[in-house]
Amino acid sequence: MDALIKIDYSTCTNCFTCVRICPVKAIKVSKMKAYPEVQSNRCIGCGDCVNACVPGAIHSRSSIDDVKHILKSKLKKVVIVSPSISAEFDDITDYRKFVQMIKSLGVNYVNEVSFAVDVLASKYQSLFNDFKGRYYISSCDPVVVNFVEKYHPKLIRNLAPFVPPMIAMAKIVRMKYGQNIKVIYIGPDIASKDVALKFNSDGKVDVVLTFPELRKLFSELKIDENLVDFSEFDDPIGYKGSLYPIINGFIQAADIDENLLTSNVISVEGKKEMFESINEFESNVKVIHRNLHVTYGNSLSGPGITSRGNKLFKEHLVTTYANKRLSNFFRAEWYDNLLKYQSLDYSREFQPDDQRLDEPEPEKIEEALKVLGGRVDRHTDCGQCGYTTCRDFAVDMAKGIVIPEMCSTFAIRNSKYYTQTLMELNEKLATTRQALHETEEKVLSEHDTALQASELTDAILEKLRAGIVFVDYKMKIVKANNTFCTILGEEAEEINEVIPGLIGADLNKFFADDICNLFSYVIENSESIDGRDVRHENILLNLSIFPIRENHIAGGIVRDMRAPEVQKAEVTRRVSEVIDKNLEMVQKIGFLLGEGASDIEKMLNSVIKIYDNDSKK
Ligand code: SF4
Ligand code: SF4
Ligand code: SF4
Structure with a gap:
């Protein structure tokens, strides 16, 4: 199974918006990786990164293919719909059209999750009213549950021990239609996609579809409101559970006392509010003495809803929908159903999944602050990085979650530094280029001079009557003149034609060891040998060897004693x-x-x- 949140690196622009916005720092940036990385184990499934990514590079796991696969199944298909659907489909004039559009997908039954909310609300009412010394946090919102399990594991036992409405409704339809069915949940959040993986058998939800995914399916299959008739939701019908997307809707559905003077429940909705209230619940519950009904606020503007914002308008859509639904409501029938389905087991246990990171040493934090460039005792605290203070940012920097480049001040200062460095480098480059140009000209001129000198030397060497050879310390010939080759005989002359000057040839190839040893002696000792008679293949040679470069090269003058002019001179x-x-x-x-x-x-x-x-x- 793919991770819930994935980044498409082909469209990611590395803007770090997702890193800044992630409330639990589940998206990591490291110097070693070119792009941010989602750490699934730390993710709470809020979907903020998906909504914040302007290029649309972050996606939640798509369920469209799974749904298409299920729609082909021969088993009965049951769709259970979150009451948030009223806030999503404001473009559909009547909810009954909407029900028929879903059935047109090839679904047998369409049920409202709001009935499961009614059932759970009664459970919550009993839990809150029957105080046994423990205060609870509602566990309907999967983002809240994830946050507690991962970042407040001490509060695990304070989570209300009930399944979420989606799973409760799956249990209800499975009781009604039998286990041999496929259940598809359509809702406003993405965290439910992972919740569905945790429950099996009687609470099994086969696939979770978000509203944008549903719209896509409608569009692909050309299902249009104008082409379908009305159709009602299937039994059991919900009551006040339809108000569930509004924070007080759940409290009202549970008939929980909302009087500020007497109520034992505090209702909190929203991202910031959720974090603050749970933090406070952990530290101050002994003083607060209240239960906490808290949601992240995704029911009306979660990542599974097509558009965010317009909260009041969406609340209006929810209440309008609830009123419309209740106009044909049969309370007695609802109550019978409530009694019937209340007997199911809605209990749940939670597992701690501690993802808190150790607090870094104070020295590490100060080190990070120094890297950011501010003085440790006075920071900018501009908030551009998504952190309230530079210190908070430095703490996560010390934890290795973020890199200093995410700090705008650091980035600006560095860009100025880089610009300055770049200018200096450019100047240096220009100077180096000029120097290089001059050196090049000099080298070319020296090369010409050397070439001329070499040609001159060659000409002189060839004019000499004696054989001349230069040999290096490896006994390789550096240069020899034609007379030398003539003295050595045909083989040397042939080689000389192919490799002029016998350059690189081995002296041992032409002379016996005793002669070569004389060259070695001169090179090693830097001492000349003058006019030594030596025998080379029955030829008497007169050899003078002198050092040219100490320990490296020696020059030899070889005279063939048979030559008349040599004989006379000699x-x-x-x-x-x-x-x-x-x-x-x-x-x-x-x-x-x-x-x-x-x-x-x-x-x-x-x-x-x-x-x-x-x-x-
Ligand atoms: S917000 Fe989107 S584009 Fe920016 S770094 Fe994150 S994934 Fe990439
Ligand atoms: S879904 Fe929420 S918690 Fe998960 S990576 Fe995105 S912003 Fe962070
Ligand atoms: S100065 Fe940098 S680290 Fe401090 S708050 Fe601003 S962006 Fe964040």
Whole structure:
């Protein structure tokens, strides 16, 4: 079974009106959820949220499909109608038309709940007059019963121990027509939809229909007042119970003394009045010494009535209807019925369903007040949030039922703060954008410069006769020139065609470990290796390695000793070395002998000259 109250999030505008209006704070707003949530266990079924939601996003559980299903049943169908119907159908000229319109739905019998009110009224009269030390709260209104069970569980034993008129009437028609029937109740409130679920067997109501739902059915099935004849309600007919929608109507039906000096019953009607009177009943019943007949006031303007307001006009409609009904009233017959049906069991027990939340610690409340922004000792108390004082709001904030955004002052202040922050952010954004633009231009220019430098470096690298390679600490080639690839052989040249510069290739792929280790050594120790002869696949290479970036990159100059120009240059270099060393030695000998050194120098210089000349050819 669906919850009694549901929010359609596709139409909810998050205005929080329902949260503000819910008298028991059964609609929760939390920062974690995008929309308000109805907490069914806390709901008392007053229907205020349904009426307050302008976009119509909150609905009570619809019964139309259930009724249509029942109307198809082969069992006899009995409709029991609340006397509030007179306040709803002011557009129907005669109640007898209305009765026939209901029968046109495919219903066998139409009975008035006002008779059940008469029966219960006599029970209440006995209860109130036969004082046994306990004062009672009337339990006809399901909203009152829900409120006591959930929020004043201590008063459970003060609820008058009788079923509501709807259930009493179901018992009466089931006694009259037998148990094998379907009972449909039509009334002004939605709380009765859940009440019906609690009673079975002889008090079973199969479905509860509100007046707007009934109108919808009439419209769908094209049932119109002008197309039907008159029809009377079925027996048993009610008497003063027809006045039940008016607060004093029930007291009058029960013939209870209304004299202010002598009456033992106080009658109270209305939302605020109901909460206040029950609160007071709990705290002051020993002083009040009266029973309490209280209703939420939904009989004339509940969520199951098409239009709210016009209370006096609606009361007028009820009294006019009652007078019309009583013009053909047979008191003796009514009385016989009263005696007959009084014997049924109308007793009821109530179950506490405590939904009160623990009072938060004072520090938590003060913390909440601080969040709201006011000074703890001076609040605005504007009431915009639906609470009388900021403190009350802060209490529920500390309980986690509401969020500070529901406070208009907080919201306005925050919106100013947000506007200010937004402006500052916009300014920062503009500055950042400008800086970004400038950086972008700089980067582009640097990129161009780097590109040019890179192209220049590449060109220089390619002009060098020696093989050049740069290697990182993972032995990956960062860059190599064409000569390096030529020295390494065909495979390297082929790779170079696909991946120019062998970028990313593994040095180990081309050189044996001993050569790679030299590169590793230079990178790890940041020490150069100059002119080391190494063998690579039977080729004699001369290798110089030098660190470029400490611990990261090293550069290598590789010369193929087979190349004639390298050979000559190398011979020249090495002969120069020999000459230098010999000269040094000769100088030392000359120093010792004092003669003959210049001849040896001439001879060796001539050798160098020959090689130099050859290399220039
Ligand atoms: S009143 Fe209606 S629209 Fe506003 S938050 Fe509640 S459900 Fe949504
Ligand atoms: S029906 Fe009443 S108690 Fe339930 S959520 Fe709506 S306003 Fe609150
Ligand atoms: S200032 Fe905020 S919390 Fe206080 S009453 Fe107004 S709306 Fe509610």
